[in-house]
Amino acid sequence: MRVVGATDHNLVIVNSSQDPRDPHQDAEPGRNGTRSVLIDPRTLTTCRHRVHLDSAYPELIASAPEDIGVQQRRESAQSHREDMLRRLMAPGGHSWVLIDQSGPTRERAAATLRACAEGADRIWGAVLPLEFDTGRRGRAELLIRDADGGGYIPAIVVNHKVTDPGSGAVTSGLDDWAPSVDPDRKVRAQLRDQLRLAHLQRMLQAQGVASPSMLGGVIGYGGERFLVHDLAAVMDVYDERFADRLAVARGDRFTSPSQIGECRSCPWWSRCKENLTAARDVSLVATGSRAETLRAAGVYTIDDLAAWDGPAPEEWQGNGFEDTVVIAKAWLGGVPLVRRQPEVTVRRADVEVDVDMESYQEHGAYLWGTLLTADGVTQPYRPFVTWDPLPTRDEGRSFAEFWGWLMGVREQTLAAGKTFAAYCYSRAAEDKWLLDSATRFAGMPGIPTVAQIRAFIDSPDWVDVYQAVSDQFVCPNGKGLKKIAPVAGFNWRDADAGGEASMSWYRDAVGYDHEPDLEQRERLFVYNEDDVQATRVLREWMTERAAAETPLASEL
Structure with missing residues (x-):
C-alpha cells in the first residue's frame, strides 16, 4: 500500500512476501478432502440462493464478468477508503500500522495480530485469521485500540450515508475515539454495516484482542465523524443470520430462486430467470417480500395470482395489490403497459x-x-x-x-x-x-x-x-x-x-x-x-x- 503524504514517524508499513496470486495459499482441507467453506459479512445481507450458488459453483462465479455497476461501486469505495486514510493520518499523534495488501491472507493476518500484540494505536487494512472451524473470514479498514478497556474496536469505511440531519446518533471525532450523543445527526439505518461489525467483533473475540466495549465505528460518505454502533444490540440477529448463511453455503439447507432487487446485478440472474420463467414463479411480478407473502397465502405462480378474486392477503404490506394482480394478467398476455382509466392526459404548453x-x-x-x-x-x-x-x-x-x-x-x-x-x-x-x-x-x-x-x-x-x-x-x-x-x-x-x-x-x-x-x-x-x-x-x-x-x- 502506498500512502501519499504519510510522513508521520509513527507509521509502520508491514509487508508480506508470498505470492498473492496463489489461489491455494489460504486453503485448508475440510472433511473428506474438500476445502472448508468460509463466508464473509457480504453473505449476511445477500440473497440466500446466491450464497448457495457461489459456494456450490466457485469456478463458474470466478469466471463470470463483473457487473459494471458493481465494478464502479467497488472502485468508488476504494477511492473513498484511500481518501479517508489520508485524512485520518493527517493530524498525527497516533502510532499507525498499515498492513500491506499484496500478500496472502495468512501473512496479512499474522501481521495484524503482531500489530495488536505490540499495542499499535491504529491498524489500517486489518485482516483477521481465517476461521476454518467457525467458517468466518473478514477484514476491517481500521482497528482502533481501546485506551480505556484494552483490546481493539473494529471500524469500517463505507461509501454510503450513515447519518442524516437530526439528533440522537452516537458519534466520535476522527482523531480521538470519544463516543458521545450527537445533537446534529440521527442514525440512517444500515443493517449491513452493523452485521459486518458484529462479524468482525466475533473474530476479534476469537483471537482474544476484542475491546470489551462491544462498540464498532463506521465512517460513511462525507467522512466527517465515526458513527458508533452498540454491537451488543445486534449480536443475536448476527449469530442467527450467520448460522443460516453458513448452513446454506455448506449445503445443509435448501434454497430456491426468487426475484429480488439484487437480481439486477447478480451474475446468476440469467440462470435463475430461466428457471423462474419456466415455473411461472410469482416473484417475476411480485418481487422480494411480497412474493413471500403471496406464497404464504397459497399463491405460487403468476397464473394463481392472475386468478385471484377478493381482497389482498391479510399479511400484504401497503397498497398496490390490485396493480399486482393486473401485472400478473398483463404478463400472461404479453402486454407491456395497461391503462388505469379511459383517458390519458399530461400537461402540455405552447x-x-x-x-x-x-x-x-x-x-x-x-x-x-x-x-x-x-x-x-x-x-x-x-x-x-x-x-x-x-x-x-x-x-x-x-x-x-x-x-x-x-x-x-x-x-x-x-x-x-x-x-x-x-x-x-x-x-x-x-x-x-x-x-x-x-x-x-x-x-x-x-x-x-x-x-x-x-x-x-x-x-x-x-x-x-x-x-x-x-x-x-x-x-x-x-x-x-x-x-x-x-x-x-x-x-x-x-x-x-x-x-x-x-x-x-x-x-x-x-x-x-x-x-x-x-x-x-x-x-x-x-x-x-x-x-x-x-x-x-x-x-x-x-x-x-x-x-x-x-x-x-x-x-x-
Whole structure:
C-alpha cells in the first residue's frame, strides 16, 4: 500500500512476501478432502440462493464478468477508503500500522495480530485469521485500540450515508475515539454495516484482542465523524443470520430462486430467470417480500395470482395489490403497459422544455441537457456542461448558464402571453441537484437562491412525466424511462446506454485515470440527448395515441 503524504514517524508499513496470486495459499482441507467453506459479512445481507450458488459453483462465479455497476461501486469505495486514510493520518499523534495488501491472507493476518500484540494505536487494512472451524473470514479498514478497556474496536469505511440531519446518533471525532450523543445527526439505518461489525467483533473475540466495549465505528460518505454502533444490540440477529448463511453455503439447507432487487446485478440472474420463467414463479411480478407473502397465502405462480378474486392477503404490506394482480394478467398476455382509466392526459404548453441531468456519484452534476419545443417545432438539443473533473467550481458556472437560459425562456414565454412547461422523468434526482447546486455555489454569478429553486420546482411549470405515467398506467416491466419510452416507439441509439454505464464513460471523458477521451464526451451527449428526446416522444404519445394503443385494466 502506498500512502501519499504519510510522513508521520509513527507509521509502520508491514509487508508480506508470498505470492498473492496463489489461489491455494489460504486453503485448508475440510472433511473428506474438500476445502472448508468460509463466508464473509457480504453473505449476511445477500440473497440466500446466491450464497448457495457461489459456494456450490466457485469456478463458474470466478469466471463470470463483473457487473459494471458493481465494478464502479467497488472502485468508488476504494477511492473513498484511500481518501479517508489520508485524512485520518493527517493530524498525527497516533502510532499507525498499515498492513500491506499484496500478500496472502495468512501473512496479512499474522501481521495484524503482531500489530495488536505490540499495542499499535491504529491498524489500517486489518485482516483477521481465517476461521476454518467457525467458517468466518473478514477484514476491517481500521482497528482502533481501546485506551480505556484494552483490546481493539473494529471500524469500517463505507461509501454510503450513515447519518442524516437530526439528533440522537452516537458519534466520535476522527482523531480521538470519544463516543458521545450527537445533537446534529440521527442514525440512517444500515443493517449491513452493523452485521459486518458484529462479524468482525466475533473474530476479534476469537483471537482474544476484542475491546470489551462491544462498540464498532463506521465512517460513511462525507467522512466527517465515526458513527458508533452498540454491537451488543445486534449480536443475536448476527449469530442467527450467520448460522443460516453458513448452513446454506455448506449445503445443509435448501434454497430456491426468487426475484429480488439484487437480481439486477447478480451474475446468476440469467440462470435463475430461466428457471423462474419456466415455473411461472410469482416473484417475476411480485418481487422480494411480497412474493413471500403471496406464497404464504397459497399463491405460487403468476397464473394463481392472475386468478385471484377478493381482497389482498391479510399479511400484504401497503397498497398496490390490485396493480399486482393486473401485472400478473398483463404478463400472461404479453402486454407491456395497461391503462388505469379511459383517458390519458399530461400537461402540455405552447413552449415546452425537456430537461435531463447527468451527475457523477455524489460529486456533482456535470451536464444539464435541454430540448426546446416552441409552438410544435423542436429545436436542436442544447447541453450545459463542464468537463473539469468533479468536484469543481466550474460546475457552478455551467449550472448558472443552464438556469439563466431556462428562466429566460420561461420569462419570454409568459411575457408573450403563452404557456410554459419544463419536463423531466423522475424528478427526484433533478430536484436534488437543483437545490444542491444553489446551496454549494451560492454567491457565484448567475446562481439562484434556494428559495428561487423551490418556487420553480413547486410550481405547475415543472412537470414530472414519471408521475404522470405512474398515475395513469400499470407498468408490468417497470416504470423506468427505458422501459416505457419504447412502448411509445422511441429507442436509444447506444445499446449500452444507462446510468451505470455513463459513470464509466464519464471517468474516461474527463480523464480521471488517463488523458480525456473526447469520443466518450460525445457518447455522453448522445445518451443525454436521447433521454430528453425520449421524454418528449413519450409525452406526445400520451397525448395523441396512448389511449388507443394500450388496453384498460378492466379489459384484461
